[in-house]
Amino acid sequence: MQCCVCKEKPATVHLTQIVGEKMQKLDLCEGCAKAKGINDPTSFAMADLMLGLGASQELDPSAGVVEIKCPRCGFSQADFKKSGRLGCPECYQTFAEGLAGLLKTMHKGTRHTGKAPEALRKSRETGDRLKLLQKKLNQAIEAEDFEAAATLRDEIKGLGGASPAKAAK
Amino acid sequence: MKDLHQFLISPSSAAQQHGPHDRIVMSSRVRLARNLRDSAFPGWAKKPERVKILEAILPAVGALPEMADSFAEAMDNLTALDKQILVERHLISREHAAKSVGSGIVLNREESFCVMINEEDHLRMQALRPGFQIREAWLAIDRFDSALEKKLNFAFDNELGYLTACPTNLGTGIRVSAMLHLPGLVLAEQINPIIQSVNKLGLAVRGLYGEGTEALGNVFQVSNQMTLGESETVIVERLEKVVAQIIEHEENARQTLLEKKKKVVFNHIGRAYGILANAHSISSKETMNLLSLLRLGIDLGSFPGTERALVDELFLTTQPAHLQKQVSDKLTAEERDLIRADMVRERLKDVSRPVTK
Numbered sequence: 265m266q267c268c269v270c271k272e273k274p275a276t277v278h279l280t281q282i283v284g285e286k287m288q289k290l291d292l293c294e295g296c297a298k299a300k301g302i303n304d305p306t307s308f309a310m311a312d313l314m315l316g317l318g319a320s321q322e323l324d325p326s327a328g329v330v331e332i333k334c335p336r337c338g339f340s341q342a343d344f345k346k347s348g349r350l351g352c353p354e355c356y357q358t359f360a361e362g363l364a365g366l367l368k369t370m371h372k373g374t375r376h377t378g379k380a381p382e383a384l385r386k387s388r389e390t391g392d393r394l395k396l397l398q399k400k401l402n403q404a405i406e407a408e409d410f411e412a413a414a415t416l417r418d419e420i421k422g423l424g425g426a427s428p429a430k431a432a433k
Numbered sequence: 434m435k436d437l438h439q440f441l442i443s444p445s446s447a448a449q450q451h452g453p454h455d456r457i458v459m460s461s462r463v464r465l466a467r468n469l470r471d472s473a474f475p476g477w478a479k480k481p482e483r484v485k486i487l488e489a490i491l492p493a494v495g496a497l498p499e500m501a502d503s504f505a506e507a508m509d510n511l512t513a514l515d516k517q518i519l520v521e522r523h524l525i526s527r528e529h530a531a532k533s534v535g536s537g538i539v540l541n542r543e544e545s546f547c548v549m550i551n552e553e554d555h556l557r558m559q560a561l562r563p564g565f566q567i568r569e570a571w572l573a574i575d576r577f578d579s580a581l582e583k584k585l586n587f588a589f590d591n592e593l594g595y596l597t598a599c600p601t602n603l604g605t606g607i608r609v610s611a612m613l614h615l616p617g618l619v620l621a622e623q624i625n626p627i628i629q630s631v632n633k634l635g636l637a638v639r640g641l642y643g644e645g646t647e648a649l650g651n652v653f654q655v656s657n658q659m660t661l662g663e664s665e666t667v668i669v670e671r672l673e674k675v676v677a678q679i680i681e682h683e684e685n686a687r688q689t690l691l692e693k694k695k696k697v698v699f700n701h702i703g704r705a706y707g708i709l710a711n712a713h714s715i716s717s718k719e720t721m722n723l724l725s726l727l728r729l730g731i732d733l734g735s736f737p738g739t740e741r742a743l744v745d746e747l748f749l750t751t752q753p754a755h756l757q758k759q760v761s762d763k764l765t766a767e768e769r770d771l772i773r774a775d776m777v778r779e780r781l782k783d784v785s786r787p788v789t790k
Contacts (some may be wrong), residue, residue: 343477347476350477353590353596356603363600370659370662372663373662376591376593376663377664378604380589382582383582384589391591
């Protein structure tokens, strides 16, 4: 069996990962496995790492996949496949879809819960609070508890949040 | 331009720095990765952009009170030997040592803060402390970062936190690590199960020089791997807890070895002393491994009157770049082995044979 990366040397490292109901298999030679930093196959989404961002997402091959490039820095999925690193901070938005699966397997969670720059801390806290209130508001509406809903709506307005009708979508 | 070697703490003073539990925890470190909002990451930015980033970051870092007395330099102004010395001191990564134009370093006099500019990220700032002081290192670098964010615009996303070049550092951008000397667990053949259980907790165990290096001299680095989804405090506390447990296992292993395998331990220590005190040619790798046993011997009371600092100093001065720095001519590896052996023999001439009670 040949290594699926360099297609030259025989594959001696075999990885199998089951994501949902799909099984992914990779066969690598020792050099390529090392180059990709594989010693703990459980710690990342293999396909994302090996085949570029978003490869583990189901892409319809017949749809003719257009390569995404970061509008800010011109970085592409192929570049990520080469280096395992992104081009600029904005790449996280550009490749958000492809990154989501990778981050899930890599980290404890997908939402940052630690420190934030002081300038952003306030708006961040307000954002968190608004999200919570919105959730409560939806629950209140569903339960037809209109008194509670009115109070929540006022509080959301007070924090500068969107009008309930708009935010509820 | 300051001379790096005038600036660096001498190996003997460096070895004299003490901290809690330093017979097992050699040092603690917390590093934060940060990037500027509107620039490409160092690996993707072109040279002029990297130089611009470096020129923006250098003065901002230099102006922090912690860096009032500091060594700040562009990497292209450092010789290969200087860079290697910084690696051997664990002040910069091997990756950073390979950088040149557009990358830089700022190091304070006490060597308690060291900032790498344009390594994998625009900023890799580290707080270093001797012994088991993980929390102190975190508090120090947290303050440092809070002061710096007033001068620089860091890339931050409400969902994802601090944005880093590699998704593995995303979120907190934190890496908390402790360097541990674990000869007891290695001799008792308990090190592998310990490494495995530490791995299961989502922590990495690496060798002396970080990623992809072997555990020379029975020195291991334990650090967190996951950076997103948990707060810095949670990560710091987990590492603290795990390191405290490893310390306990190491102490127990040493105790058990003394009770049940005394001859094996004394054989190792005695042979290490014999070779180090009498060799006329010795490689850096063999030196490290034998010095580790000597250090264990000192901890176990086999060398009354000899301080651990002697070994810690030799740990540093016998490494290739430090050795090369002490002589003017360019040495081959074979010549270094001769000079290394001479130096170790000289330093051990007043150390008597191990006491084996």
